[in-house]
Structure formats: structure tokens, C-alpha cells
Amino acid sequence: MAADPLPERTGTILAEITDMLVSVVGDELLVVGEITGATTFNDDLALESIEFVALAELLQQRYGPSVDFLGLLAEKDIDQILAMTVGELAAHIDRVTVADQACAS
Numbered sequence: 001m002a003a004d005p006l007p008e009r010t011g012t013i014l015a016e017i018t019d020m021l022v023s024v025v026g027d028e029l030l031v032v033g034e035i036t037g038a039t040t041f042n043d044d045l046a047l048e049s050i051e052f053v054a055l056a057e058l059l060q061q062r063y064g065p066s067v068d069f070l071g072l073l074a075e076k077d078i079d080q081i082l083a084m085t086v087g088e089l090a091a092h093i094d095r096v097t098v099a100d101q102a103c104a105s
Contacts, residue, residue: 010037013090020058021086024051037087045086059093066096 018035025047029035032044041047047055056069072092073081 010087010090010094013093014086016062017055017059017086017090017093020055020062021045023058024054035086037085037090039086040082041084041086041089042082063093063097067093 014035014037021035022029025045029045035045039045041052052073053070059067059069069089072089073084076084
């Protein structure tokens with residue numbers, strides 16, 4: 001789980017996702033090491049399906065209904081889901097929230 005450079009806004013979102021993951025999974029998540037953009041939900045974090053649902057709820061509470069994490073997962077095949085990284089989710093949230101702000105302007 002090597003650190004990788006992310007744009008500042010996406011890095012902020014990554015930190016917020018990390019806090020949500022700790023809230024969902026518990027403090028034991030912190031023993032896996034630093035969560036970076038390259039951290040995978042499956043191999044590195046071993047998230048259970050119920051934890052994905054809980055994370056999806058927290059994401060919608062924080063970022064609004066346009067951040068449809070379960071919908072994003074539904075668009076992927078099983079290999080893409082298994083390989084999905086926290087950075088991919090952060091980038092998705094960044095894109096969706098920027099698009100929402102553009103539409104609101």
C-alpha cells in the first residue's frame with residue numbers, strides 16, 4: 001500500500017473516506033497501515049458486503065445522493081470490484097461533486 005500522489009481535493013476526500021472506514025470497520029482497521037489511494041477494498045481492507053452498505057450510507061450523508069457508491073459498484077464486473085481502490089472512490093466522489101457544483105451554478 002504505497003502512497004501515491006493525489007490532487008489536493010481528492011486527497012481531502014481520501015482522508016474523509018478513511019475516517020468513514022474507521023467508523024464502519026472500527027479502530028482495528030488502523031492496524032493494516034496507512035490507507036492510501038492505492039489501498040484496495042478487497043485485498044487490503046477485506047471489507048464485508050455489509051460494510052460496503054454502511055460506507056455507502058455515510059458517503060451519501062456526507063456528499064449527497066449523487067455519490068451512489070452501490071450504483072458505482074453495480075456498473076463494475078466482479079474483477080473490477082475486487083480491484084477497486086480507495087483512490088478510485090475518492091476520484092469518483094471528486095468528479096461527481098464537482099459536476100454537481102457546476103450544475104448548481
